[in-house]
Amino acid sequence: MRILLMHPNYHSGGAEIAGNWPPAWAAYLAGALKSAGFDDLRFIDTMTNNLSEEQVREILRAEKPDIIGDKAITPSIYKAERLLEIAREEHPNAVTVLGGVHATFMYGQVLGEAPWIDVIVRGEGEQIIVDLARAVESGAWPGSRHEIRGIAFREAGKVVATEAAPTVKDLDSLDPDWGILEWDKYRYIPLNTRVAIPNMARGCPFTCSFCSQWKFWRDYRYRDPAKVVDEIERLRDQYNVGFFILADEEPTINRKKFVAFCEELISRDVGLLWGINTRVTDILRDEALLPLYRRAGLIHVSLGTEAAAQMKLDRFHKETTIEQNRKAIALLRGAGIVVEAQFIVGLENETRETLEETYQMARDWAPDLANWSMYTPWPFSDLFRDLADKVEVFDYDKYNFVTPIIRPEAMDRAELLDRVMHNYRRFYMRKALLSYPWAGSGARRRYLLGCLKAFLKSGFERKFYDLGRVGYWGPQSKRRVDFHFDKDRRRAAEAKVEWRTMHDRKKRAPAPAEPPS
Numbered sequence: 001m002r003i004l005l006m007h008p009n010y011h012s013g014g015a016e017i018a019g020n021w022p023p024a025w026a027a028y029l030a031g032a033l034k035s036a037g038f039d040d041l042r043f044i045d046t047m048t049n050n051l052s053e054e055q056v057r058e059i060l061r062a063e064k065p066d067i068i069g070d071k072a073i074t075p076s077i078y079k080a081e082r083l084l085e086i087a088r089e090e091h092p093n094a095v096t097v098l099g100g101v102h103a104t105f106m107y108g109q110v111l112g113e114a115p116w117i118d119v120i121v122r123g124e125g126e127q128i129i130v131d132l133a134r135a136v137e138s139g140a141w142p143g144s145r146h147e148i149r150g151i152a153f154r155e156a157g158k159v160v161a162t163e164a165a166p167t168v169k170d171l172d173s174l175d176p177d178w179g180i181l182e183w184d185k186y187r188y189i190p191l192n193t194r195v196a197i198p199n200m201a202r203g204c205p206f207t208c209s210f211c212s213q214w215k216f217w218r219d220y221r222y223r224d225p226a227k228v229v230d231e232i233e234r235l236r237d238q239y240n241v242g243f244f245i246l247a248d249e250e251p252t253i254n255r256k257k258f259v260a261f262c263e264e265l266i267s268r269d270v271g272l273l274w275g276i277n278t279r280v281t282d283i284l285r286d287e288a289l290l291p292l293y294r295r296a297g298l299i300h301v302s303l304g305t306e307a308a309a310q311m312k313l314d315r316f317h318k319e320t321t322i323e324q325n326r327k328a329i330a331l332l333r334g335a336g337i338v339v340e341a342q343f344i345v346g347l348e349n350e351t352r353e354t355l356e357e358t359y360q361m362a363r364d365w366a367p368d369l370a371n372w373s374m375y376t377p378w379p380f381s382d383l384f385r386d387l388a389d390k391v392e393v394f395d396y397d398k399y400n401f402v403t404p405i406i407r408p409e410a411m412d413r414a415e416l417l418d419r420v421m422h423n424y425r426r427f428y429m430r431k432a433l434l435s436y437p438w439a440g441s442g443a444r445r446r447y448l449l450g451c452l453k454a455f456l457k458s459g460f461e462r463k464f465y466d467l468g469r470v471g472y473w474g475p476q477s478k479r480r481v482d483f484h485f486d487k488d489r490r491r492a493a494e495a496k497v498e499w500r501t502m503h504d505r506k507k508r509a510p511a512p513a514e515p516p517s
């Protein structure tokens with residue numbers, strides 16, 4: 001039986017400016033399918049190869065798939081739907097499957113607007129795709145579909161969601177097949193080397209109100225650090241990977257495991273540089289361990305500092321303080337680790353003054369990198385519910401951290417974009433002239449100059465923040481900026497189904513003193 005996995009061709013000029021990134025989901029699903037005996041697999045990355053619809057059709061015509069799977073985060077949902085529509089036109093008998101965070105929560109809307117999608121996989125896909133493949137292979141599909149947990153489909157004009165599947169409890173049972181990817185395509189510009197995105201932990205114990213990831217993964221789980229390092233060695237030796245970021249939301253919350261991971265990297269002399277996203281509070285807790293993290297190769301830490309005002313941090317349920325943000329940045333820099341501060345801007349009460357404050361903070365705290373993400377109201381996040389009457393745009397294609405979705409009361413969206421660009425220009429101009437060239441002579445300096453190169457490249461190509469597409473050429477062009485919102489797009493309510501997270505359980509029981517190890 002032949003299974004085809006495809007990544008949709010969606011671009012928005014945000015994090016992707018650092019290079020071409022391998023879609024880890026395809027490797028994790030391919031690994032699970034292969035372990036279950038389904039080894040006739042192919043993956044097509046229409047994003048990295050920037051394939052047109054006609055090119056996709058041509059590739060599809062040369063295939064004879066029985067199942068065609070595709071992934072959607074919120075901004076890529078329409079591209080993902082369209083990809084499966086093309087797949088349906090070319091292969092009317094193949095089963096079309098969609099997975100990923102947007103489909104997981106918005107399956108009702110998706111199945112309504114894209115009737116060519118046969119089935120949506122809700123949550124982690126490894127076990128569910130295997131159950132589905134077995135049903136298709138044995139001929140039990142679609143008759144047996146009510147028995148497969150974690151899916152949604154249409155039946156007699158209604159949307160049916162089966163009972164939620166359990167999360168993958170034993171992450172060590174996962175055996176991703178990285179060989180399914182076209183490795184020569186994935187390059188990280190700052191280091192001019194191949195990049196991978198292995199996954200060590202899934203989930204997050206926190207409940208930030210703007211975020212949907214803690215809901216998606218439900219429980220916090222961790223792999224055996226030694227096995228993760230085995231995988232990293234394979235990525236290095238078999239695929240020539242020279243840099244990795246952990247796909248995890250919160251790799252450091254379990255200090256014991258994270259230290260074991262670092263020690264394993266050091267004792268095996270793995271010799272790769274790597275990066276993580278994590279929380280300010282973990283950096284403060286681990287002050288004394290930062291030199292160890294650096295010795296293990298950790299070069300880039302992206303911190304969810306989020307805001308310049310405590311009120312905003314509290315509104316985000318971030319459980320951090322402004323002073324903690326400042327201190328964490330100083331500690332990381334002191335340990336020789338490149339630190340990136342992330343700010344969320346563009347809520348309804350954003351003003352010129354608050355945007356200026358975030359710039360001043362970024363200047364005073366002196367992170368090496370800073371980014372200003374536009375607040376994006378994932379329709380299944382808690383903050384969305386509080387803000388629902390302020391959200392006028394439901395064109396999910398623009399829900400991408402770079403487009404202002406909410407219009408602040410004190411300015412229009414083009415002005416907001418312009419102010420954010422003003423912050424970027426000032427921040428990176430100073431860094432380029434006064435900081436990066438003098439940042440020592442080792443890995444940190446090389447890394448920072450590489451980041452600058454990635455910024456300049458995307459700015460030159462007008463890809464950064466999608467500026468070319470929206471027609472922004474600097475403050476003088478503000479009046480002509482057009483975000484091309486599709487006003488006909490509407491939000492259907494988030495589909496309702498039993499979906500318990502560890503956080504629901506935590507509400508009922510007292511929190512454990514220590515995170516699980």
Ligand code: B12
Nearest residue numbers: 014015021023024025069070071073074099100121124125
């Ligand atoms: C690495 C990463 C990137 C990389 C690489 C993306 C890529 N090529 O795959 C880069 C830097 C390019 C990137 C860019 C963007 N990203 Co990003 N990214 C991530 C990150 C950190 C890890 C993703 C990952 O690989 N996870 C590990 C894999 C195993 O998990 P997974 O993809 O969810 O797959 C599992 C399930 O979802 C399911 N599944 C997924 N697909 C399918 C398909 C089928 C058929 C089935 C059965 C199951 C299934 O099964 C998989 C295994 O369990 C996540 C946050 C996170 N920790 O997940 C954000 C995240 C996915 N990104 C996000 C966003 C918004 C973006 C950008 C729009 C930002 C921007 N403007 O730059 C762009 C969009 C680019 C694009 N076209 O996808 C958001 C999406 C939120 C949402 N609600 O939609 C996230 C969740 C970050 C966040 N904090 O909110 N990103």
Ligand code: SF4
Nearest residue numbers: 204206207208211249
């Ligand atoms: S700490 Fe990060 S991953 Fe966890 S809920 Fe907050 S923003 Fe989301």
